[in-house]
Amino acid sequence: MRIAAVDVGSNSIHMVVVEADPAGGQRVLAREKAMVRLARGEATSGEIGPEAFRAGLEALGRMAGVIRGFACETVMACGTAALRDAKNAQAFVLEAEALGLPIQVISGEEEARLIHQAVSHAIPFPQEPVALVDIGGGSTELTWVQGGRVAASISLPWGLQRLADAAQTADPPSAADLRHLRKMIRRILKKARKDLPSELPEPALILGTSGTLEDLARGAAGGRAFTLEQLRAYALKLWRTDAAQRIARLGVDPKRAEVLHVGAIWALSLMEWLGAPPLRHLPVGLREGMIWEALKHGGAAIPPLADRRRASVEHLAARLDPDPGHSLHVAKLADQLFEGLQPLFELGDTERQWLAFAARLHDIGLSVSEKGHHKHGEYLVRNAALPGFWPEEVDVLAQVVRFHRGKPPHHARHDGFRALAPWHRQVVRKLAAILRGAVALDGRRRQAVRNLSLEISDEVLRVRLEAAGDVEAEAAAFLDKGALLGTLLDRRLEVAVG
Template sequence: MRIAAVDVGSNSIHLVVVEADPMGGQQILAREKAMVRLARGEATSGEIGPEAFQAGLDALTQMTKTIRGFECETVMACGTAALRDAKNAPAFVLEAEKLGISIQVISGEEEARLIHQAVSHAIPFPLEPVTLVDIGGGSTELTWVQAGRVAASISLPWGLQRLADAARTSDPPSAHDLKQLRKMIRRILKKARKDLPTELPEPTLLLGTSGTLEDLARGSDDGLGFTAEQLRAYALKLWRADAQQRIDRLGVDPKRAEVLHVGAIWALSLMEWLGTPPLRHLAVGLREGMIWEALQHGGAAIPPLADRRRASIEHLAARLDPDPGHSRQVVRLADQLFLALQPQFELGDTERQWLAFAARLHDIGFSLSEKNHHKHGEYLVRNATLPGFWPEEIDLMAQVVRFHRGKPPHHARHEAFRALPPWRRQVVRKLAAILRGADALDRRRRQAVRDLSVVIDDESLKVRLDATGDADPEMEAFREKSALLATLLDRRIEVTVG
């Protein structure tokens, strides 16, 4: 069986083709990499630039030829931060589809899960706590592992290119540039701490899995890793040089020479934040995780066909949903909120589907009882026959239905929520927060809200409604039910009618 995995990252696009035998053994047939920097400038323009857009398609064109040449039975392609956030990402995905590459945009949590999968098959985890670190162009994934089990995971919407675009350092950079970058990073990590459990195992080792960390490791003695002290010394060299000097004197890749000094400070800040354990680089990443994921499901690209999944949901809703007009309105509004919040929440195509399915089913608990209908809904989803879904997906959707009202999910108080893997808990919190808001916007079940728009700044989330007639009850309900949303975004919520 031949499997091709394409990782459409914010800096680079990677391809790996493997031959897998029935026992799970793998022989690598081809590897290709193209650094196209899809995320360059996205932080300011909100779009993939025209040069990067075309370079990305050119790279995929070449990779398509390789895939066809090896006659691969399974082809998987995942897009990460740049395609989660860019306004013209759907256009890029559409053009890639024409080339024969169907890209699934994945969330930061899913990215972390697949990277963990790749690492867990590459090395045996030590008994001591370790943290996986992957610094991409648009995001950074961290996963805490103790005795081989995942304790926590987080995706930060900041990677090398996005930080470099936001910092806009001079060439060569100045002491003021460094001070401002450090200040920005402190704010990022302070906010990140709020999304993590209060008690985390302090890692004795960091395992790095990205090109940025590989380039930084080349500046160490053995080229395989570094301590915080070694990285600090190398960062100083990078900051004392301009881009050309980094190439000529330090041997930095020309395509990373303009930004690697920023990456060094980001990596150093993460090491300090995690207690300054040493870092070891591993030559695996998302694409290897995709291969193992396919092998776990018999070599099939996942998820299963969307039509089959929708039919399962509609069949259950047709039997149990007492007010399909309301549910479909909530699906529509939840999708609008999802798309507006996607850059902040680092969510992907699969999470968008899960949200739509949970929104469609969120009120089926009324078929048993109005009181605690959210809890009854959880039970019904969990115990329904839903062809096309993996069991872990059903568990997640049941939890989103459970927490569309009532107290927000908390791992100490809610056993079923606690049983979810750490990356799934984050997804449930985000999707439940969106579903609560969408449900509130149809409080009277009159479909009064025709449309909505969202503006986000550093301090607030402003939701503007296009409504027919009096929308005060919906606005008041949204204010009441948006507490979880405000907590996750660390912003106050404002809602008005336009």
């Protein structure tokens, strides 16, 4: 079986083609990499720039030709932070599909899961705690592993290019630039700590993936594992030179020379935050995780066909949903919330589908009893035959349905939620928060809130409602039931009509 995986990252696009035997052995047939920097400037413009847009499609066209030449049975292409966030991402995805490479945009949590999968097949995990760190162009994924088991995972919407765009350092950078960057990173990591369990294993080793950490390992320790002190010394060299000197004197890749000094401080800050263990770079990443995911499911691309999944959800809803008009309207409002919040929540195409399915099914528990119908709904979803869904996806859907009302999910109080993998807990929190808000906006089941849009600042999430008639009760319900959204986003909620 021949499998091709394409990782459309915010800095680089990677392709690998492998031939796999029934026992899971792999022979690499082709590798290709193109550093196109899709995320460059996105933090300020909100879009993939025209030069990167063209370069990205040219790279994908070349890779599609290579893949066709190997006649691969399974072809997967996954897009990460740049395609989660850019306003013109859909245009890029459509043009890539015309080239023969349909791209599935994945969430930060899914990135972390697939990277963990790649690392777990590359080396045996030691018994002592380790942390996995992947620094991309638009996001950074961290996973804590203890005794081979995942303890926690988080995706931060900050990668090398996004930090560099936000920091806007001079060339060469100044001491004031460094203070500004450090302050910004402290704020990012302080917020990130709120989203993690109160007790985390302190890692004895960091396993790093990604080109940024490979370049830092090469510069700090000749390509070997490096310590905090070695990275600090190399960071000092990067900050004392301009981009041209970094290329000529330090041997930095020309395409990373403008930003690697920012990456060094980001990696240094993460190492300090994790307790300052040494970091070892591994030459694997998202694309290898995609290959292993396909092999785990018999060579199937990820995820299975959406129409099959949709049909199984509709079949269940047709039997058990007492008010399909309400559920369908909630699904519409939830999708509008999802679209506006996607850059902040770092979610992807699969999570958008999960939200739509959970919204469609959120009230099926009413077929059992109105009291506790969210708990009945969880049971019905978990025990329904849903063709097209993998078991872990059914568990996620059941938990989103469970927490569309009532107390928010908590790993210490809710057994079903605690049983999820850490990256799926993060997804359930986000999707449940969105669904709770959407349900509140149709609490009287009148479909009076026709549409919504979002205005987002550093301190406020303002939901603007397009309504027919009085929606004061719906607005008040959103501020109450949508409180989880404000908590996750660390923003105050406001509602405006018109």
